Structure formats: C-alpha cells, structure tokens
Amino acid sequence: MQGAVFLLVLLGAMSGREALRLIHLPATSTVAENSPPETPVHKFSVNLSASLSPVIPGLPLIINTSPLTDGFRVNWLSGIDFEVVTTGKEQLDFETGPNIFDLQIYVKDDVGVTDLQILTVQVTDVNEPPQFQGNLAKGLDLYILEGANPGFIYQVEAFDPEDTNRNIPLRYFLIVPSVNFRLSANGTLFSTTEFDFEAGHKSFHLAAGVRDSQGLGAATTIQVNIVNINDEIPRFTSPARVYTIPEELSSGTIVANITAEDPDDKGFTGFLLYSITTANRYFVINQLTGTLQVAHRLDRDAGELRQNPTISLEVLVKDRPSGGQENRMQITFIVEDINDNPAACTKTTFSIMVPERAAKGTLLLDLNKFCFDDDSEAPNNRFNFTTPSGVGSSGRFSQDPAGSGKIVLIGDLDYENSSNLAAGNKYTVIVQVQDVALPYYKNNIYIYIFTKPENEFPLTFDRPSYVFEVSELRPAQTRVGLVHAADQDHPQKRVVYSISTGGASPQYPNIFWINPQTGELQLVTRADYETTPIYILRIQATNGEDSSSVTVTVNILEENDEKPICTPNSYFLAIPVDLKVGTNIQNFKLTCTDLDSSPRSFRYSMGPGNINSHFTFSPNAGSNITSLLLATRFDYAGGLDKIWDYKLLVYITDDNLLSGRKKAQAHVETGTVTLSIRVIPHPTTIVTTTPRPRVIYQVLRKNIYSPSAWYVPFVITLGSILLLGLLVSLFVLLAKAIHRHCLHKTGKHQKLPVKKGEMKTTKTEVLVETIHMNSVFDGEAIDPVTGAVYEFNSNTGARKWKDPSTQMPRWKEPGPQRAAPSRAVTGEGTRPPRSTGEQDGLSSKALAEDTSPGSRNQDGKLGTPKSRNPALTSWAPPKPHPGK
Numbered sequence: 001m002q003g004a005v006f007l008l009v010l011l012g013a014m015s016g017r018e019a020l021r022l023i024h025l026p027a028t029s030t031v032a033e034n035s036p037p038e039t040p041v042h043k044f045s046v047n048l049s050a051s052l053s054p055v056i057p058g059l060p061l062i063i064n065t066s067p068l069t070d071g072f073r074v075n076w077l078s079g080i081d082f083e084v085v086t087t088g089k090e091q092l093d094f095e096t097g098p099n100i101f102d103l104q105i106y107v108k109d110d111v112g113v114t115d116l117q118i119l120t121v122q123v124t125d126v127n128e129p130p131q132f133q134g135n136l137a138k139g140l141d142l143y144i145l146e147g148a149n150p151g152f153i154y155q156v157e158a159f160d161p162e163d164t165n166r167n168i169p170l171r172y173f174l175i176v177p178s179v180n181f182r183l184s185a186n187g188t189l190f191s192t193t194e195f196d197f198e199a200g201h202k203s204f205h206l207a208a209g210v211r212d213s214q215g216l217g218a219a220t221t222i223q224v225n226i227v228n229i230n231d232e233i234p235r236f237t238s239p240a241r242v243y244t245i246p247e248e249l250s251s252g253t254i255v256a257n258i259t260a261e262d263p264d265d266k267g268f269t270g271f272l273l274y275s276i277t278t279a280n281r282y283f284v285i286n287q288l289t290g291t292l293q294v295a296h297r298l299d300r301d302a303g304e305l306r307q308n309p310t311i312s313l314e315v316l317v318k319d320r321p322s323g324g325q326e327n328r329m330q331i332t333f334i335v336e337d338i339n340d341n342p343a344a345c346t347k348t349t350f351s352i353m354v355p356e357r358a359a360k361g362t363l364l365l366d367l368n369k370f371c372f373d374d375d376s377e378a379p380n381n382r383f384n385f386t387t388p389s390g391v392g393s394s395g396r397f398s399q400d401p402a403g404s405g406k407i408v409l410i411g412d413l414d415y416e417n418s419s420n421l422a423a424g425n426k427y428t429v430i431v432q433v434q435d436v437a438l439p440y441y442k443n444n445i446y447i448y449i450f451t452k453p454e455n456e457f458p459l460t461f462d463r464p465s466y467v468f469e470v471s472e473l474r475p476a477q478t479r480v481g482l483v484h485a486a487d488q489d490h491p492q493k494r495v496v497y498s499i500s501t502g503g504a505s506p507q508y509p510n511i512f513w514i515n516p517q518t519g520e521l522q523l524v525t526r527a528d529y530e531t532t533p534i535y536i537l538r539i540q541a542t543n544g545e546d547s548s549s550v551t552v553t554v555n556i557l558e559e560n561d562e563k564p565i566c567t568p569n570s571y572f573l574a575i576p577v578d579l580k581v582g583t584n585i586q587n588f589k590l591t592c593t594d595l596d597s598s599p600r601s602f603r604y605s606m607g608p609g610n611i612n613s614h615f616t617f618s619p620n621a622g623s624n625i626t627s628l629l630l631a632t633r634f635d636y637a638g639g640l641d642k643i644w645d646y647k648l649l650v651y652i653t654d655d656n657l658l659s660g661r662k663k664a665q666a667h668v669e670t671g672t673v674t675l676s677i678r679v680i681p682h683p684t685t686i687v688t689t690t691p692r693p694r695v696i697y698q699v700l701r702k703n704i705y706s707p708s709a710w711y712v713p714f715v716i717t718l719g720s721i722l723l724l725g726l727l728v729s730l731f732v733l734l735a736k737a738i739h740r741h742c743l744h745k746t747g748k749h750q751k752l753p754v755k756k757g758e759m760k761t762t763k764t765e766v767l768v769e770t771i772h773m774n775s776v777f778d779g780e781a782i783d784p785v786t787g788a789v790y791e792f793n794s795n796t797g798a799r800k801w802k803d804p805s806t807q808m809p810r811w812k813e814p815g816p817q818r819a820a821p822s823r824a825v826t827g828e829g830t831r832p833p834r835s836t837g838e839q840d841g842l843s844s845k846a847l848a849e850d851t852s853p854g855s856r857n858q859d860g861k862l863g864t865p866k867s868r869n870p871a872l873t874s875w876a877p878p879k880p881h882p883g884k
Contacts, residue, residue: 020049020109022060025117029084032126033095037088041072042119046080046107053109055080060107063116067098072121074105084119094125095161129216130160130170139221142189146197146226156187158210158218168213175207175219183208189222197228198263232263233325234272234317238290244334247300251293255283256331258290260317264325273321277314277328285315300337301374309335341374342441343383343433350445353452356415356425364397365447367405371433379437390428390447397429397449405431407447415453415490425451425490457488459495459546466539466552468521472529473559473667480512480521485541485548493543495519500549502537512537512554521552529558530595564602564652564671566592572676577634588628590617590650590673597654597669599624607649607672612641615648615677634679641679648675 022044029042046055060074060082071090075083084103086092101121108114131137142154156172163170172187181204182190189208195201204224211217238259245255260272274290276283284295292313300309311333318326347370354364367385375381385405388397396411407429415425429447434440461483468481485495497519503510505528512535513524519541527535535554540547573586592602603621606613616631634641650673658666777791777800792799 019115020053020055020107020113021047021115022105022107022117023047025105025119028120028122030122030124031086031092032124033092034126034128035086035092037086038075039086041084041086041121043077043081043083044105044117044119045082046115048080049109049111049113051109051111051113053111053113056108056110060105062103063106064104066102069098069101072101072103084121092123093161094123095165097123099123125162127212127214127216128161130158130163130210130212130218132156132158132210132218132220136220136222139223141223141225143225143227144191144195146195146229147231148191148194150191150193152188153181153191153224154189154222156183156189156208156210156222158187160212160216162214163212171211173209173211175209178204178206180204181206181224195226197226198232202226202228228264230264230319230324234260234262234319234327236260236317236327236329241330242332242334244336245298246336246338247298247305248338248340249294249298251295251297253294254291255294255333256292258285258292258315258317258329258331260290260327262319262325264319271319273318275316275318277316278312280311280313282311283313283333290315290317298335300335301341301376305335306376309337311335337375337377337380339375339380339435339437339439339441341380342443343371343373343435344443345371345433345445348443348445350447352447352449354409354413354449355452356413356454358409358413360409360411362409363406364409364449365407367407367431367433367445371405371445373435380435382436383433384436385445386432386434388429388431388447390430392423392427393429393449396427399431405433407431413451415451416456416488420451421490425453453489453491455489455545459485459487459541459543459548461485461541461548461550463550465550467555468552469555469557470523470527471557471559472527473561474523474526476523476525478523480523480554481552483514483519483521483539483541483550483552485519485550487543487546493545495541495543498540498542500538500540502552503535505532511535514539521554526561527554527556528561529556530562532556533558558596560596560654560667560669562595562597563669564592564594564597564654566590566650566652566671566673568673570674570676572678573628574678574680575630576680577636577682579630579633581630581633583630584627585615585630585677590626590628590652592624592652592671594624594654594669598657601654601657602626603653603655605651605653607651609646609648611643611646614641615646617650628675636681644679644681646675646677646679648677649673650675 023046024042024044027042027044031039031041044060046060048054062072062074062084065072069090071087071092072084073087075085077083084105091097099122101123103119103121104116105119106114106116136156136158140154144153158170158172160168160170162168169186171185172183173185174181174183180191180193180195180201182192183206184190187210189206203226206222206224207219208222209217209219236258238257240256243256249255258274260274262272272290273287274285275287276285281296282294282298283292285292299305305311313331313333315329315331316326317329318324345367350365352364354362371383373381373383384403385399387402388399388407396409396413397407398410400406400408412420413425414420427449429449431445431447432442433445434442462485463483466481466483470478470480483497485497486492494517496516497514498516499510499512499514503512505511508525511524511527512521514521519539521537521539533556535556537552537554538549539552540549542548567590571588573588575585579585590604593599594601600622602624604617604626605620606615606617612632614630614632614634616629617626618629619626636642652671652673653668654670655666655668658668777793777798779792779794780789780802781792782789789802790799791802
C-alpha cells in the first residue's frame with residue numbers, strides 16, 4: 001500500500017507541476033457500533049492539480065478495504081469537499097465483527113493525474129440493551145396440564161453483548177405481578193397455584209422484563225395455556241330411549257339422533273366418538289355426530305322381524321379413540337308393519353285343459369291355493385278376488401261364491417259347436433287379486449282355458465276302395481293316385497298313411513311308396529307288366545286315436561318296353577373272296593324274340609361297317625328268323641374293296657307292324673347284334689400292303705451333375721475313406737501274423753553243424769536236458785510205443801513216468817568189436833520225463849522216426865540195426881541239470 005502511494009507521489013513530481021492530492025488523508029477516524037446508514041465517519045477534500053482539471057465524476061472512490069466490507073462509501077458534499085459515511089449494508093458490531101477497517105480512497109482528474117490515500121476507521125463499543133433469544137424474543141407460548149402441582153414452569157434467558165461476555169448476571173422480573181406465577185431474578189418462572197380447566201382458568205398473559213448492569217432493559221410476553229386433561233366421563237343429553245319406526249325405510253334414513261357432552265370440553269361435542277356395541281345389521285351410527293341411520297332393509301314381514309319387531313341397541317360414546325372416558329346407553333326400536341306387500345300368487349298364469357263334455361258346475365280352479373299376502377298383520381295381509389272377465393268367458397265361467405277365487409264352469413264347451421269353433425275353443429279369464437286395506441294393491445291373474453277334444457267320430461276313407469292305373473313305362477316317383485282319410489272330430493289330427501300289405505315284385509319287396517303326410521301313392525321303380533300286371537295294396541291310415549284301412553288296386557298298363565333279343569348276339573364268320581352273290585353265308589340265321597311284340601313286328605337293318613353294302617338279311621322284316629346273305633360281290637382287284645375284316649352292327653326294331661303315323665307316336669325298342677366277318681383271299685390273290693415307314697428313335701442320354709445332388713460326392717468320399725481304413729487294418733493284421741510265424745520258426749531245435757567228412761568217424765551225441773518242475777500231475781496215460789504209464793499236467797502239458805525210481809541209463813559208445821551199435825529203446829523205463837513243450841516235441845519227433853514203418857521188417861518186427869539211421873541208434877546218457 002505504501003509503495004503505491006509513493007509511486008503516485010513520484011509520478012506527480014515528475015510531471016513538473018503541483019500534483020492532484022487528497023487533503024486530510026491519510027487519517028484515522030472512529031464510528032460507533034450499530035451506527036445507522038449515512039452516519040458521518042470522516043471529511044476530506046481534493047486539491048486539484050496545476051492544470052485545474054476537474055475530478056472524474058464518480059471519484060473519489062473506495063477501491064479496496066482491509067478487511068473487506070461494503071459498510072462505507074464516499075459522498076460528495078460541495079465543490080472539492082467529500083465525506084465518508086456508513087452504508088448500513090453491513091452491521092458494524094464491536095463484539096462480533098472487525099474493529100478496524102483500512103479504506104483505500106482513490107481519485108483521478110481528466111488529465112490522468114491520480115492520488116490514493118488510506119483512511120483508518122475504528123469501531124467503538126457502545127453499551128447495548130439485553131435481548132431475548134429465539135421464540136422468546138417474539139413472545140412465548142407455554143402449556144401446563146390442569147391439576148399439575150405448583151412449581152417450575154420455564155427458564156427465561158436473555159443475552160447482553162457486554163454483560164454476558166463479562167459474566168455479569170442479568171436481572172429478570174414480571175412487569176405486572178401475578179398471584180398465580182412468580183419470576184425469580186435469575187429467570188426461573190414458577191406457578192404458585194393448581195389450575196382447573198373446567199373452573200375457567202384456561203390461559204394467562206405474563207409480561208417479563210430483563211435489565212443489564214447499566215440499567216438498559218428489554219421486555220417480552222409469555223402466554224401460559226392451561227391444557228385440559230380427560231378426567232370427566234361424557235354424559236348423554238338426548239332424552240328418548242324408545243323409538244317407533246315404520247318398516248321399509250330406505251337406506252340412509254335418519255331414525256334417531258344421539259347427543260352427549262363432555263364436561264372436560266363443554267360446547268364442543270364434535271370431539272366425542274359414537275359407536276354401536278350390539279351386533280346388528282339394520283342400523284349404523286355416525287361416529288362424529290351420533291345420528292343413527294338405516295343400513296339394511298327393515299322388512300317386518302320376513303325373517304326375525306316377523307317374529308319379533310323389536311331391535312335393542314347399546315350406544316357407546318367416548319371422548320377419544322382409545323384410553324379415554326366413555327359412557328353407554330340402551331335404546332330400543334319398534335318396527336311397525338305397513339301394507340307394503342300386494343297380494344301375490346305363486347302363479348299368475350294358469351293353463352287349464354277342460355274336456356269338451358265336462359258338466360256344468362265343475363270346479364276348474366281354486367285361486368286361494370296359489371295366492372297369499374306377505375304382510376304380517378291384519379288387515380294388511382287380507383285380500384279378495386274380482387269378478388272374472390275376458391274374451392269368451394262371459395256365459396261360460398264364473399266365481400262361486402263371488403270373491404272366493406273359485407272358478408267354475410257354467411256354459412257348454414262342445415268342441416264342434418260353431419260358436420266355440422269361432423272362439424277357437426280357447427278362452428281367457430282375467431281375475432284380479434287385491435288387498436282389502438289401503439292402498440289396495442292389485443295383481444292380475446290370467447287363466448287360459450282350452451277345450452280338450454274327445455274322440456267322438458271314427459276315422460274313415462273317402463272311398464270304400466281305390467283303383468289306379470299306371471303305365472309300365474313310367475319312371476320312379478311317378479304319382480299313381482291319392483287316398484284320403486278323415487274324421488269329423490275337431491281339431492283335425494294329422495293322418496299318417498302306410499302300406500300294410502301288397503306291392504311286392506320279384507326284384508323288390510315293394511315297388512310302391514305312399515307319402516305318410518299326403519297319402520299320395522308313388523312308384524319306387526318302374527313296373528313290369530310282363531312280370532306282374534296287377535297289384536293289390538292294403539293302405540292303412542291312423543291319427544293316433546283311430547286307424548282305418550282300404551284296398552287299392554293298381555293296374556299296370558302294358559307298353560312296348562322290351563327290346564328284341566336275338567341269338568346269337570355276336571358271331572364270327574369267314575367267307576371266301578369269290579363267294580357268289582345271294583349265298584346264305586355259312587347258313588347263318590338270327591332268331592329273335594320280344595316279350596311284348598309279335599314275331600312279325602321285327603325289322604332288320606345294317607348299321608356302320610357294311611362297306612359297299614356287301615351284306616343283307618333276308619327277310620329283312622316281318623319274321624323273327626332271318627338269314628345273312630351276300631348282296632354284292634367283292635372287288636379287290638379293281639380297287640373297290642380294300643378291307644378284309646368287317647365288323648357289322650345289326651339293328652332289330654319292333655316297329656314293322658306300325659303305320660307311319662303311329663310309328664312316330666309309338667314307343668319303339670331296338671336290339672343289336674354284332675357280327676365279325678373275315679374275307680379269305682384266293683390263294684392267287686396278291687395282297688398289296690403298304691409298308692409302314694420305319695421310324696428310328698435315338699435316345700441321347702447325358703450324365704449331368706446337378707448341384708442339388710450334393711450328397712452323391714459326399715457318400716462316395718465317405719465310402720472311399722471307410723474302404724481305405726479297412727484295407728489298412730487288414731494289412732496290419734497280416735503283418736502281425738507273419739511276424740508271429742517267423743518267431744515260431746526261429747525258436748525250434750536246430751541240429752548241430754557237422755563238418756564234412758566227420759559223419760562216419762565221429763560219435764553221435766544226443767544232448768538231453770532234463771528240467772525238473774514241481775508240477776501237479778492230475779492225469780495218467782499209457783505211452784503208445786512202450787506201453788509204460790506216465791502222469792501229466794492237463795494245464796501245462798508236463799509229464800513224468802509214474803515210477804519215480806526209474807532213471808535214464810547212460811549209454812556207452814559202441815566198441816569196435818561189435819558189428820553194429822546197439823539201439824536204446826526209449827519208453828522201457830529208461831526215458832526221462834519231459835519238461836517243456838519244445839523238448840517234448842523233439843522227443844516225440846525222434847520216437848516217430850524211430851518207430852516209422854521203414855524201420856520194421858517184413859514180419860512187422862523191428863528191423864536190424866543196419867536198416868536204421870545210425871544217427872538215431874546211439875543215445876548219449878542224459879546230463880544232469882546244472883541245478884540238480
């Protein structure tokens with residue numbers, strides 16, 4: 001700060017003229033705490049520079065404060081005089097805020113000359129009055145329960161900036177003394193009496209004051225409210241206990257108003273709560289107002305109210321939902337009966353069927369059995385009936401006695417009577433049932449009386465018998481005739497017709513059908529005069545009560561409906577090409593018959609196939625027998641004829657006896673015969689045939705792969721892989737088999753090598769190595785060579801001689817004095833036991849060679865040593881096992 005002031009002074013000196021400066025600054029001033037706005041703090045003036053340039057408007061200005069504050073500003077007084085004043089924006093409090101402020105005041109003129117000075121403001125302490133804090137400063141509300149013992153109520157506290165900081169106590173007092181309260185000097189408020197809310201002491205207004213050590217004070221108000229406690233039971237104020245009400249009141253209707261008061265709170269009954277403790281469904285009570293309302297229908301004529309119309313309730317009043325004071329009261333409601341139910345009937349519509357011959361005075365209906373009135377008391381439950389009325393009832397029906405509800409017949413109900421037929425034999429009787437008490441409720445009863453017809457007349461046909469005719473040409477469903485049956489009873493009942501007997505044919509059980517509703521007789525199929533010319537039927541009619549039958553004769557009219565039938569119906573003929581004209585071809589004849597035509601009515605004609613009219617029949621009409629003739633010769637050489645096989649269709653018509661006019665109107669039948677005729681050519685006849693062109697069909701097939709057949713290469717590839725794997729596995733198995741076979745060959749016994757020329761001079765030695773094994777020998781056998789008995793092991797194949805003392809003898813080499821070496825015969829107790837399968841096999845082989853057929857003489861005995869192999873005749877004694 002000082003550096004800035006020095007810089008400004010230096011700049012003014014360098015300008016070469018008198019500088020702009022603030023007069024009476026720097027300086028120190030004081031201001032009292034809590035000063036109001038615009039309080040003067042310090043006055044100063046501005047000394048203009050030599051140029052007399054004016055100060056820029058808005059300056060001088062406080063540009064900075066330490067500490068920061070906006071509680072001061074510069075006001076212009078006049079000319080070049082200014083004054084620093086308080087703004088009131090920030091309270092200057094000696095006790096809580098800063099006490100010293102440094103204000104930097106800055107000024108500048110139009111030519112740019114400036115000055116900056118500091119004003120130090122000290123805040124001075126001022127004695128302030130005490131202040132009540134919080135709610136107590138605005139006025140305090142206190143609450144005391146009634147009946148509470150006198151004593152402490154509240155601790156009044158105030159704050160004084162000076163005395164509180166110096167721990168100097170403040171003095172408290174009641175501005176207006178009270179007989180019920182006392183305020184001690186240290187601020188403790190006491191009650192001096194016991195308060196009763198119902199006695200009228202509900203609140204008290206107290207004025208409390210406080211003074212500091214210098215006599216400054218403050219005041220506040222304390223409102224002491226007495227809280228009413230629930231110590232009195234409510235009292236009912238409504239006088240009525242019994243109420244009489246009519247039945248059928250609508251829901252929500254107020255029937256009683258129960259009132260009560262609480263001595264604890266007189267005049268405010270809204271705080272009481274009402275309820276009904278008795279279980280009931282007819283009434284509810286407003287818990288706030290106590291009004292009783294109808295909640296359910298009050299029907300005096302049904303349920304429990306019909307037997308007992310009295311309803312008793314207990315009303316409870318309490319001054320709080322739970323834990324308060326309560327009181328109870330019994331009230332009674334008597335429900336009165338009113339005429340609210342009209343006389344009613346279980347049925348209001350009756351249908352009565354009366355026989356047409358019923359006698360007059362017959363009781364038809366007693367309405368008293370069906371009608372009633374639900375009202376519980378007289379006269380509300382009494383009723384009567386009005387005089388019957390209605391269409392057609394006059395003169396036929398009445399009440400006897402009047403008003404009794406007993407409907408009797410007084411007229412005639414003959415069903416066939418014209419007046420009754422005009423009325424339709426239906427009558428409507430209207431009777432009203434009504435109350436005898438106000439408001440005279442009425443209900444209509446409708447009685448519908450129908451006359452029940454009786455069977456008085458028999459069912460008869462309109463004719464004693466019927467005769468009908470029908471042509472045998474008529475198709476199925478043709479109407480043959482109509483029968484009709486009826487009786488004189490009304491109403492006319494539906495008659496059902498049926499064929500009871502007759503109408504059978506050889507092919508059908510009945511060729512007739514009768515419509516069961518109308519009686520119309522129809523054909524089921526065509527009739528055949530030739531089979532049955534007359535049918536006699538028995539038709540039966542019934543109407544549910546009676547039945548009747550009649551005879552119907554149906555004559556079948558003969559018609560020409562049969563076709564001529566010829567024999568043979570088809571035939572094959574072969575004729576030579578040079579057959580003479582007029583010749584009866586192979587004596588062929590047609591014999592025809594017709595069930596409904598004369599033999600002279602036949603007429604013969606050729607249909608398609610008679611090319612060049614080579615064939616004809618004679619006679620061609622007037623006879624049932626005709627012959628086939630050749631009419632014209634064949635001409636193949638001239639080219640007139642070209643076919644050799646003829647297929648003739650012959651028509652036989654039965655209209656020969658009819659004139660032209662009748663023929664057009666008559667029904668004509670035609671039969672047919674098929675003839676196949678082959679013309680046999682003459683042997684010299686060259687049959688010219690036209691060769692058919694030869695067509696050669698060349699089918700070109702090309703195998704084209706379709707992308708949709710993706711599975712083809714997939715299946716081929718998969719099959720190739722499987723086949724390759726199979727071949728590899730076979731090769732592996734073959735290699736293993738060869739390897740095992742080679743190892744077996746190399747393990748066999750090999751002969752010792754013998755040098756050339758040593759065979760005759762050296763001694764032959766056989767090395768026998770015996771291996772003794774501790775085997776279990778579980779079997780015996782006889783050696784086939786020696787006949788000796790030996791034991792063997794069935795699992796390992798090991799063997800030994802049964803006599804363990806027998807040992808292999810040591811053979812001596814043959815001496816020169818002996819002509820031939822002697823042979824040691826194995827198997828005679830001299831052969832050692834075998835130990836291994838390999839040695840066993842070697843011994844067996846040696847024995848086999850020794851006992852081979854070549855070693856025996858012609859007598860079958862063992863041969864001489866000269867005939868044996870010298871290598872097998874000398875045996876070396878067995879060497880003992882190294883371990884033995």
